[in-house]
Amino acid sequence: MSEAKKLAAEKAIDYVEDGMIVGVGTGSTVAYFIDALAAWKHRIAGAVSSSEQSTARLKSHGIEVIDPNVAGPLQLYVDGADECDPHKRLIKGGGAALTREKIIAEASDKFVCIIDASKQVPVLGKFPLPIEVIPMARSLVARELLRMTGGQPVWREGVVTDNGNWVLDLHNLAITDPVGLERELNQIPGVVSVGLFARRPADVVIVGGEPPKVL
Numbered sequence: 001m002s003e004a005k006k007l008a009a010e011k012a013i014d015y016v017e018d019g020m021i022v023g024v025g026t027g028s029t030v031a032y033f034i035d036a037l038a039a040w041k042h043r044i045a046g047a048v049s050s051s052e053q054s055t056a057r058l059k060s061h062g063i064e065v066i067d068p069n070v071a072g073p074l075q076l077y078v079d080g081a082d083e084c085d086p087h088k089r090l091i092k093g094g095g096a097a098l099t100r101e102k103i104i105a106e107a108s109d110k111f112v113c114i115i116d117a118s119k120q121v122p123v124l125g126k127f128p129l130p131i132e133v134i135p136m137a138r139s140l141v142a143r144e145l146l147r148m149t150g151g152q153p154v155w156r157e158g159v160v161t162d163n164g165n166w167v168l169d170l171h172n173l174a175i176t177d178p179v180g181l182e183r184e185l186n187q188i189p190g191v192v193s194v195g196l197f198a199r200r201p202a203d204v205v206i207v208g209g210e211p212p213k214v215l
């Protein structure tokens with residue numbers, strides 16, 4: 001599927017304009033986008049990055065990385081996803097960068113999501129839903145997740161997010177009300193953020209292929 005990811009990423013360059021600060025997500029699909037963005041490095045004003053991983057790749061290409069508190073509102077955010085439903089609602093966080101990704105998506109006018117066809121689903125939830133938690137709240141949040149959803153929370157042991165937190169992956173869900181579930185899970189004390197992008201879905205989805213499909 002990596003060729004499809006590359007094709008989707010390269011198509012997303014169509015949305016980059018002169019002088020922009022570009023919001024950049026995280027993951028293997030985004031890595032192709034960053035590589036393609038390198039050709040634009042003298043035309044854009046820089047990038048806001050959602051992870052240490054993407055920051056390192058951006059810098060390796062000589063693309064300036066700008067603090068989101070300095071950048072202000074962004075015109076464009078480009079990121080991948082783990083699942084995408086027909087309403088462009090997403091599950092994200094397979095790379096544990098969900099909180100920073102959510103912050104940048106919220107700060108952006110246009111969220112262009114780049115995926116391969118394997119990420120398209122009729123109903124979200126087959127991919128375990130990532131939830132970033134404050135470490136001391138891990139077991140409380142896990143109990144609440146089980147009680148509220150019936151899903152099976154699994155600690156992604158050994159993974160520490162760029163914010164110093166931990167990740168629970170919630171298995172066995174069929175998410176019929178993504179906006180409601182996102183709202184509900186965000187209320188649990190100790191939850192930093194939920195990898196459901198339903199309240200703020202993608203605006204454009206590019207599915208990699210020959211040619212790429214723009215939804």
Ligand SMILES: O=C(CO)[C@H](O)[C@H](O)COP(=O)(O)O
Nearest residue numbers: 027028029080093094095097
């Ligand atoms: O949400 C993410 C990282 O937190 C990624 O966008 C998601 O996991 C997709 O990754 P990839 O492009 O490697 O398939």
